[in-house]
Amino acid sequence: MSSSVPPSGPLRGPEPPFDPPAYGAVEPSDAAGASADNVVTEQPGARRGLGRGLAVGGIAALVVVGGAGAWAWTALGGGGERPADVLPGTTFAYAAVDLDPGASQKVEALRTLSKFPGLSSKGVSEKSDLGTTLTDLVLSDDECANLDPARDVTPWLGQRAAVAGVTVGEDSVPVGVVQVTDDEAAGAGMLKLLACSEHQDAAKTDGLTPTWIVRDGWAYVARDADTATRVADAAAKTTLAGSRDWAEWTGAVGEQGLLTMYLAPKPGSQIRSLVGSLDLGEDLSALESATAQDDEFVGGAMTLRFADGGFELEGVSGLDDATRTMLGSGAGTSMASLPDDTLAALAVSPGQGWFEAQAARMSAQSGADVEELYSAIEEATGLELPGDLETLFGTSTVLSLGPGFDPAALDTAGPGALPVAAKVTGDAAGIEDVLGRLGSLDPSVGELLATTREGDRTVVVGPDADYRTSVATGGSLGSRAAFRSVVPHADTAAAAFYLDVDGRDGWLARLAADEPEVAKNLEPLSAVGMSMWPEGDTLHTRVRVTTD
Incomplete structure (x- = not known):
């Protein structure tokens, strides 16, 4: 099924002319x-x-x-x-x-x-x-x-x-x-x-x-x-x-x-x-x-806005220095190399020093001591902050769901049967070291954090070995019309999301089979996506929904 929203750009018209009168405080009137x-x-x-x-x-x-x-x-x-x-x-x-x-x-x-x-x-x-x-x-x-x-x-x-x-x-x-x-x-x-x-x-x-x-x-x-x-x-x-x-x-x-x-x-x-x-x-x-x-x-x-059989929610806001520090780019590009039949994916691309910047912001707002925050997390996880956490997320992290998703399998085979994986781009050796220390805390956690390495820059983490291999091998999700229609500015996105509603013969509607009304209203949907990208001093966010 084809996507109905073009990938060429946002659904927008010309910007209005600006000729404002003087602006100032308004006094109460009688x-x-x-x-x-x-x-x-x-x-x-x-x-x-x-x-x-x-x-x-x-x-x-x-x-x-x-x-x-x-x-x-x-x-x-x-x-x-x-x-x-x-x-x-x-x-x-x-x-x-x-x-x-x-x-x-x-x-x-x-x-x-x-x-x-x-x-x-x-x-x-x-x-x-x-x-x-x-x-x-x-x-x-x-x-x-x-x-x-x-x-x-x-x-x-x-x-x-x-x-x-x-x-x-x-x-x-x-x-x-x-x-x-x-x-x-x-x-x-x-x-x-x-x-x-x-x-x-x-x-x-x-x-x-x-x-x-x-x-x-x-x-x-x-x-x-x-x-x-x-x-x-x-x-x-x-x-x-x-x-x-x-x-x-x-x-x-x-x-x-x-x-x-x-x-x-x-x-x-x-x-x-x-x-x-x-x-x-x-x-x-x-x-x-x-x-x-x-x-x-x-x-x-x-x-x-509505256009071309779909709709989009677009937002813009000012980008301060602290927020800019936390944002990287290319989250959508990392997502685009997933297998073609990916059902859903979420990607983030943090900027260098993102955890320190976030911790400082939390401290300023709540009055909490940053060092005390670090100590509490280190004691619970054995990690060394902020370095280990920033290593763990690398320059981009993509969480994906594969076409073999079967919720019924959870009852028989457990989480290990889930085709879920996180692809992390960064220092592969460092990422595996941090994951190993986290996995040693609990054997069941270690099973979920099994890894497959692809070169020196990519580690795929997940419970299903076959799906990890599929993600590590990669594909061309980014070339699909459905993806391109709902994930604009993929190359500069700091965060992106993709949901293929039509995938695997309408998997999401079939998943809601116990709720017939919900299932019927999911059927017209084609894809849902989101991208967030910085542009100068402005942060853009766009959510798109397409229909068949």
Whole structure:
């Protein structure tokens, strides 16, 4: 079966032009100064603040992601405002769904998703309205009394939405934005959705307090209407779409697809402020160390795209010196020399001094003493750190699964029958010495660490002697179209993954035979792959899935 995603490069379009306005901190606005026509007036009753706001945000997200059918998938557009155009320039975290990304992606999404029986049985086809089906599933009439999605949601719901972390003044707050086609109907509809969340009855709106405002075709949902107004007012001064960091990272990730995510540089303090604002009533003492790495994060973006009968998730992020030290190259090249009938493989290519760099990073984040860490590992394993561990992984390590994989054999022959092997490239003599010392700790471990050497630079480790020989002899997996389609930039990859779903007559679907529904939905898949490679000061990651 042939792969349907071309190996020539990523599924991307031209990078957008950049002409940003001035970017700076946004001061809190006076909510009272907002136009009363654009604010959903609070209903009588006690305010319930953040909990209710988050409930509405969750409902809005449910409608956006699950009830997408009402969002005019048949339109061949792709232009118009996006969430980044209506969120402030001080947005530091962002996740958006766009069900109008352009004609080609919408067509490809329907074409790809209709191949899966679990969706096609629900009416999804190349000619169907995907969202109508999802709306029926997520917002069915019997899930909330007195709610009619076709009447209460569809008429006002737009095609785009996002959840974001935004700084206004000294506060960092969570906010959601939902595109709407009718401001007045949206306010009334969202109140019914809130009633569904609170009372499971859309008619019980008395005493509910809206935590949103609707302005110029967008609903802003926050912990309360005042916060929503401050965010909307801030967006009138400077937008995320106009910020230099946003333009840099979304430009680097290429054409934006159905899902786009973004994280601004050094968002640690903002994340801590946002979590603190949630008033979770929990001990947040560990939050500082948990977000310490975010203080040094350089920025990044990610997007999900459909094309050529498959889809890919692509991400980019800044590459600092410590991370660059840990990354080698050629992981995909090492994988490419595996036997042609390899079912699955995972490869890593560590950089020189990678363990020391990782240990130093862990120490900086946790406060642990590096020497104490070394001593604990040395005592348990008999290894000398960091040298032995870096020798053990060499310049590349590839773990592979062969075509003889039979899970039933585990019950009779044990792990020794598994066609699993690790091919390590490096100092062969040194690698065998380290493995020998590890194997001496336990005879059963020694059996699993049996080796076959290929020259002075390659050692194959695994329990099955025949499979070790097959891996040591090698093959031309890298020449297969399925491999090339899902493992791009193999020659410079620091890490790579490959899964041949079609291999051995659909082995993965047959493996799931006890779960017929799972098996049927695995059958359309051809291959899955991932590659991660550094390029200058940027780290790229791409996951690809192809279908038959």
